[in-house]
Amino acid sequence: MVIVYARGMNNxxxxxxxxxxxxxxxxxxxxxxxxxxxxxxxxxxxxGHHDEPHPSIENAVVRYIDLEVEGVIPSENGWSFxxxxxxxxxxxxxxxxxxxxxxxxxxxxxxxxxxxKTNRVRRDTYIVRHTDGRIMQxxxxxxxxxxxxxxxxxxxxxxxxxxxxxxxxxxxQKREWLGGSNDLHTYRIDLDTYLGYVSAVVLKxxxxxxxxxxxxxxxxxxxxxxxAQSTSDIAQSAMRSxxxxxxxxxxxxxxxxxxxxxxxxxxxxxxxxxxxxxxGASEAAIMGSIMTSMKAANTSLSEFxxxxxxxARAEAIEPRLCGIAAFIVEAYRxxxxxxxxxxxxxxxxxxxxxxxTSANSHLKHPAIRLADDAxxxxxxxxxxxxxxxxxxxxxxxxxxxxxxxxxxxxxxxxFPVSTCPKTVEPHxxxxxxxxxxxxxxxxxxxxxxxxxxxxxxxxxxxxxxYGPVCADHFGLxxxxxxxxxxxxxxxxxxxxxxxxx
Numbered sequence: 001m002v003i004v005y006a007r008g009m010n011n012x013x014x015x016x017x018x019x020x021x022x023x024x025x026x027x028x029x030x031x032x033x034x035x036x037x038x039x040x041x042x043x044x045x046x047x048g049h050h051d052e053p054h055p056s057i058e059n060a061v062v063r064y065i066d067l068e069v070e071g072v073i074p075s076e077n078g079w080s081f082x083x084x085x086x087x088x089x090x091x092x093x094x095x096x097x098x099x100x101x102x103x104x105x106x107x108x109x110x111x112x113x114x115x116x117k118t119n120r121v122r123r124d125t126y127i128v129r130h131t132d133g134r135i136m137q138x139x140x141x142x143x144x145x146x147x148x149x150x151x152x153x154x155x156x157x158x159x160x161x162x163x164x165x166x167x168x169x170x171x172x173q174k175r176e177w178l179g180g181s182n183d184l185h186t187y188r189i190d191l192d193t194y195l196g197y198v199s200a201v202v203l204k205x206x207x208x209x210x211x212x213x214x215x216x217x218x219x220x221x222x223x224x225x226x227x228a229q230s231t232s233d234i235a236q237s238a239m240r241s242x243x244x245x246x247x248x249x250x251x252x253x254x255x256x257x258x259x260x261x262x263x264x265x266x267x268x269x270x271x272x273x274x275x276x277x278x279x280g281a282s283e284a285a286i287m288g289s290i291m292t293s294m295k296a297a298n299t300s301l302s303e304f305x306x307x308x309x310x311x312a313r314a315e316a317i318e319p320r321l322c323g324i325a326a327f328i329v330e331a332y333r334x335x336x337x338x339x340x341x342x343x344x345x346x347x348x349x350x351x352x353x354x355x356x357t358s359a360n361s362h363l364k365h366p367a368i369r370l371a372d373d374a375x376x377x378x379x380x381x382x383x384x385x386x387x388x389x390x391x392x393x394x395x396x397x398x399x400x401x402x403x404x405x406x407x408x409x410x411x412x413x414x415f416p417v418s419t420c421p422k423t424v425e426p427h428x429x430x431x432x433x434x435x436x437x438x439x440x441x442x443x444x445x446x447x448x449x450x451x452x453x454x455x456x457x458x459x460x461x462x463x464x465x466y467g468p469v470c471a472d473h474f475g476l477x478x479x480x481x482x483x484x485x486x487x488x489x490x491x492x493x494x495x496x497x498x499x500x501x
Contacts, residue, residue, distance in 0.1 A: 011166060014050065014064040019172040026168045027069075030161050039158040040072040042165050051188060051316050059194075059239045060187045061316050069169050071162045073097060074155055079147045081159035083127040085137070087111050095163050102127055106137065113139035115146040126156060188316035189239070191325060195260035196252040197235040198326045203256055204249070205231070206404035206417040208330040211323060220384050221365065232326035236319070263332035264312050271309040273298045333418075352432060353410060356382045356393065358475040359451075366473070369399070369450045370431055371442050376423045378405070395424065399453070436476055440465035 015023055024044070031041040047068050051061035073080050083096040085106060092109065096102050111122035114136040122139050128147070129135050138146050140156065149155065202208050209217070214228035229237070238250040298309065304324075311317055311325040352368075359366035360382060370378040377398035383389040391410050397403030405424050406416035414425060431438040442450035443465020449456055451470035461467040464478055471478035 013067045013169045015172045017063040023172040042071045044069040054187045074158045077148045078131045079128045082129045085125045115142040197239045198329045199256035199259040200250040201235045232323045263329045266332045267312040355474040359473045362473045
């Protein structure tokens with residue numbers, strides 16, 4: 001059969017992303033069938049994508065791939081196939097090729113054939129259109145004589161394959177695949193929203209925790225490493241649990257939004273290919289250079305830097321890329337000037353380290369808890385021997401809050417993070433000057449020992465603010481009540497130094 005190709009069938013589809021590979025596989029198989037009857041193949045190309053809100057996961061989006069699919073309608077002797085009418089007991093079902101619309105009178109027309117002028121039992125009839133505009137309804141057994149071809153089945157077969165192709169494309173737009181289950185586990189997260197939560201977590205905790213660091217911290221504290229949460233994990237949890245009616249622990253404040261925006265812009269500026277020198281360059285060359293910088297790969301980057309840039313360029317990311325994307329914020333923070341480090345009172349600070357040294361021989365994880373009248377709480381703990389900050393004292397918020405304020409070096413320098421409250425340094429200075437007095441004050445304010453955290457029940461322990469066992473562990477006197485509960489004046493800041501990253 002010699003087939004003349006008439007106008008093409010062209011349609012645009014928004015394909016649910018998880019269905020794309022299955023769709024292309026099905027179209028490839030249909031092309032193999034078209035090749036066997038010498039019909040031009042179906043072609044398709046991606047022309048973009050767009051995201052829509054996930055129906056059940058807050059702050060998540062579902063990606064759709066914008067696809068253009070084209071097939072060629074076979075034609076012979078001026079006649080081309082435009083629709084199949086499937087006759088059922090409940091009415092006619094019209095399967096029309098894209099780009100055509102069957103006249104409304106065929107919607108309830110019986111199994112009539114315009115060629116043989118008979119109305120008999122037929123499962124299907126075909127609507128064909130001539131180049132002169134005539135539209136006819138013909139039964140399958142009359143197609144050969146009506147069109148004047150020896151092999152009408154080739155025409156109807158090719159048309160059915162094309163209709164199947166477009167049916168498959170229609171199904172691929174849905175979140176349910178043909179014969180499959182509803183797959184709503186594949187989704188993306190809006191990058192700006194996610195970076196806002198990452199920034200909120202970092203600002204509240206005062207630090208960025210990688211997955212490796214989270215596992216190491218969990219192992220050091222005797223916890224299951226699988227339960228450890230990195231900054232990325234916490235941000236994802238905060239984003240999913242956020243509700244306007246019930247604000248979460250990590251709120252995206254204007255400060256967090258500003259940090260997220262600045263971090264993303266910084267990565268784009270730093271790692272994108274350089275823009276052409278504007279001096280003497282034409283406007284077209286400058287615009288071309290800008291577009292190249294926005295999309296092209298930068299071969300001078302490391303693999304990790306390349307991944308950061310790729311994430312920063314994305315509108316939305318898959319959940320598995322959240323760990324890389326979260327580091328956009330930390331990469332920016334690490335490249336900002338560090339705050340000044342305050343020099344603590346060297347006369348008092350060695351006593352603090354001596355207390356931890358003494359307690360470390362008795363306790364696995366010694367800690368000191370502090371509090372003031374305003375309700376500000378601190379927790380001091382010694383970095384482990386395997387830590388990169390071994391020998392330092394970590395300064396954090398109340399136990400269980402994950403707030404990190406900085407660290408104290410053995411030389412007497414306090415390294416605060418950018419979000420460290422202003423009350424922290426005076427509190428540390430006070431404890432460095434008079435650890436016994438501040439420990440006593442904590443016990444009387446909270447009713448608990450500042451060292452072990454247990455409730456004080458003994459009268460003398462209540463008077464001291466801590467018990468005899470803890471006093472022995474931390475090298476303090478016990479038994480003589482501290483009568484002056486006024487907080488001692490902070491020791492003067494004798495030196496200020498800028499500490500490099």
